[in-house]
Every structure is written in C-alpha cells, then in structure tokens.
Amino acid sequence: MDAFGDLFRGLRAQGSLFGNTILSPPWALHFVDGAPLTLCTVLGGSGWIVPENRPPELLRAGETVIVRGPEPFTFVDEVGTRAEPIECGEHCATPDQGGTRYRLGWNDSTCGDPGDGATTLIVGAYPVRGEISRRLLDALPVVLRVASGGGTDAVLDHLAAEVAADTPGQQVVLDRLLDWMLVCAVREYFDRPGGEPPAWYAAQRDPVVGDALRLLHAEPAAPWKVSSLADRTGVSRSTLAKRFAHFVAEPPLTYLTRWRMTLAADLLVEREGATVAEVARAVGYTDAFAFSVAFKRIRGVSPSGFRRPGTVVPEQPVGPPLRPPGAVPAAVPVVGARS
Template sequence: MDAFGDLLRGVRAQGSLFGSSTLSPPWALRFVDGAPLTLCTVIAGAGWIVPEHRPPERLRAGETVIVRGPAPFTFVDEVGTRAEPVACGEHCATPEQGGTRHRRGWNDRGDADDGATTLIVGAYPVHGEISRRLLDALPVVLRVPPGGESDPIWDHLAAEVAADTPGQQVVLDRLLDWMLVCALREYFDRPGGEPPAWYAAQRDPVVGDALRLLHTEPAAPWTVSSLADRTGVSRSTLAKRFAELVGEPPLTYLTRWRMTLAADLLAEREAATVAEVARAVGYSDAFAFSAAFKRIRGISPSGFRRTATAVSQQPTGTPTGAH
C-alpha cells in the first residue's frame, strides 16, 4: 500500500446523489453538521459554493470542488439568493451515512428548464487518525477545473444520472469515490503546487519504495539498514534522501505512522488490550509502546481510548437544506 492510498482507506461515499432532477432558481442548499470532505460537481447549470468566512466560488458545469469540513457551507443559484432555509426532513442522511443527501431537487418541476441545475454530491464521513493526515494537507475549498483525468468520470456521472436505472445509487457512489481520488491527485500534482512531503516523496525511486514498505509492513522490525537493503541502496543514501524528501528520518516517520495506526485501533477495537494494539503495530513491549504513544500523541493509550469513546457516544445533528 502506498502512503496516499493508505490515507484513503475507508473513505467511501454513501447516499451521494443530491438533486438528481432540477434545481430551479431561486434555490439554496445548506450543508450543516457536514462530513469532513464533501465533493460537489455540477452536471448541468451553475451555482456558487459559499463557505463560512470565505469568499464565494463559482461552480460551472464540468467543474468539481472538494470542501473540507466540518464547517457549514452553502450551494446557491446566486450570491444573495432569495431562497429561505427549510429542513430537508426524511430525505437527509446523518453524517454517519455520508452527510447530506436529497434524492430529488428541492424545487422539482418535473421538466428541466434553461435555468435548471443538476448537482451531484459525495459526502465523506472520514473517520480516524489515518485519514486526518489527508485532511490536514487540504485547503478549505479545492477546485478541479475540466480538462484533466477526472473528465471521463464526469462523463460517466452525467450518463448515469440521466439513465435512472436500478442500482444507480451504488454506481454513483463508486464513481464519486473514483472522482475524489483523481481530484486529489490533480490538486497535488498541479503545476506550482505544494503537495505534502509524503506525497511528493512517493515519486522518488528510493524513498518511494521505502515508504511503500513501511506502509505495507508497519509492524516489521525495521532498521535503517534493513530498509536500505530492501530498497537496494546504502544505509547512508537512504537516510539522507529520506530525510531530505520527507522531512524526518525513516524510523521517526515509522514511529509516527505506527502511532497513527495504533490510535485508530484503540478507538475502533474496544476489546483489544493495549498490549494487543502494541503487538499489532510492531512493539513486543507494551511499556515501550505506551511511552512512544505518549511522546508522539501527548496522551497515554488508555487516556486516548477513553477520549475517543466519549466522542463517539456524543449525539449528532441533522443536516438541513433550503429552497
């Protein structure tokens, strides 16, 4: 598994079709209690993405934006639209189901008109510390213009929305997953971009191999020498290139990655003991693991588990829409 793919584990759209008929002006869709990531692409028409405390962004047919939550944002026909907020009721999904969902347009008149807009949304309930590393690398609003590798996926999305066939929701969800990965790659690979160090380093033939090994076998008893042997270079060459490209030594990176994995295991596997989690991430000594976890995370494994459990038991809110 590569570093980028590892951070996308478990990121799946669910209930992602939003406004499959017509949205006739004036209209406004407000996303509250939002998912950490929301992908919006316009199949027909146009509108404005309005994040909280940030300038509006025009979104036209064929364009895609990814909005990083959890702050609310609005998609409107025009900035300052006359649309008034209303609850979207039974057609909404909770954040655990993938965020806001609406199977029909708010202002569904049956037949499309020249001012109608079709919006497709994939709302992603990104859970855990693994995917948080991805979120931390993203801006609040990420725009992907037409003309890149996402275009064929957009064509499939448009065709699927028009067909209205059995199993459509599943197909749309998976297409949006594909769109999300391609959109993120386009953003990180854009000319003049500043991708996170771990992403850019994957393209290096030596450091990229080392990262793949660390992510594929995080519990292995790695040393710099054994990692260098597996990548076919000297110990000094690997240590130098890894630190230059990733920004920290290989074993420091490995420790941070192991503690990220451990954090999710502690939060998800309540029956697992600290010693079992320690062994799962490569520590035979639970005391050494606990010391490393507290050094990296600032809290003991048991304390982290108690906090994560308390957060997971908090009630969630209900999304709303407007028209």
C-alpha cells in the same frame, strides 16, 4: 496501496450521503450537517459555492469542488441571491424530510422540465472515521477546486449517464463513482502546475524514498532498521537517510514511529477487546511498556487514556497514514545503486 491511497481507507460515499439536485434559479442550498468532506460536482449549468468567512467560488459545468467541514456552506445561483435557503443535511433529501428537489441517489423526475438555465448538482458527503482517514483533512485546504479537462472528465461522463437512468443497483454505482471522483479530484489538485502538495506526496515520486515509503506501508510491524530498509531499496544507509530526510523532513525511523502510533490509535478504538500488549505487537513492539512510552510521547496521552471515552486528545502533526496490520505487502522493485 501507497501513502496517498491509504488516506482514502474508510472514506466511502454511503447511500443517504448522496444527492442529485436539478435547480432552476433562483435557488440556494445551505449544507448544515457539518460533514468533514463534501464533494460537489456540476454536471450542467453553474453556481456559486459560498463557504463561511471565505470568498465565493464559481462552479461551472464539469467542475468539482471539495469543501472541508465542519463549517456550513451554501450553493447558490448567484452571490446575493434572493432565494430562501433550503437546509440540506445528510438526511434532508425528500419533501417529507424538509427538502424539495434534493434527492437520495436517483434522478429527480418529479421536477418536470427545469427549463433553460437549470443546474444539475451532484453532492457526496463523506464521514471521516479514525486517525488514518483524518489525515486526509489535514492535507487539504478548506475549499479545493478542480477545473474540467482533467482526469475527472471520465468520471463525469459516467455520473451523467447514471443519474439519468433508473436501474437496479444505481445507488451503489453512484456511490462508487463519487469515490472515484474524490480520489481523482484530490490527485489533480496535488498535481496541478505550481501546486504545493504535502511533502509525503511528492516523496512518493522519488525512486528511493518512494520505495522506502511503500515498504513501510506494506510492513509496518517489521523490525526495521535503516540498514535493512536501505538494503531493500538498493542504496546505502547514508543515501537513504539523506534522501528520506530531504523529501519527508524527518529520519526514516522517526517517521516509522509516528506512523505506527497512528495505526495503533485506530486499533485501540476499533478492537475494544484487544489488550494494549496485543495492539503493541500488532504495530511491531514486543515490549508493551516501550510501546506505551512511545505512544504517550507521540500522541500526548497513554494508550489506555486514548481509548477511554471522553478523553481529549491533543492535535497531532500532519503525516502519512499506516496500512492495517496483516496487509499483503506490495511488490517493491529494487531500484537505484549503492553509493
């Protein structure tokens, strides 16, 4: 795992959050469940994604769009369509649930021959759990569009073959293919010519800062100092500090503190039986009081207050996520030379 891969921890397509739709015009699907992330891929035909208060996006065969919630959006055959919108949420999938041709993870054979001009749409809606996964939302625009012809094409081929089948385990395969598509689509968006990816994403390509980030993700609870991090990356303290600040826009230990607090926030919620002192030790603090002071400074609320139901937590600045404690450290090669 790296800073980018960690963003997807906890993001998984799950059964009822998958839909395969075969549509003949006129048609309009209105997605109303407010999913934090919804991935739409057109296998054949075309249509328009119409977000609220934003320009429509044409989606052709082989193209993918990711829509960031919670605002609803519509997928239509043409802008201004005369079709009556069908509301599609994560449970709106079969006729008895209010849907028509919106199905859960299998090919809709009841539609018969859809005729010329039919559009096949694959949809995966993703819940976002915890502070780590939430940072993926912070790094994305409301509508992210990826054209065909890139790394997503291989996934599309597998998706097309799988939705045409009716075999045991199909739902599991489709879910994992959607996860693969999500990662590929976001990566292509960040790597597009003229793009402006988040600073932490670009920083991973630097041989010095990239290694430093991988070390911090692999061993977040280690007693890091700038000197020890520089030793592990094979450069001087001054070189590491300068390059890290240039690419990440903050010093290494400031980044580490925010990173630890992000991990601690999830641990406080996920491990209800753990004491604040135990969470503190899990993220590298031997002193629970020092941890609480740092947590409140970064998160705007005490650890106990954060864990309390109903607590309103202030918005946090965008930053890379942590690995879970106890993760097996990745092997990081020593690169560069001392200067």
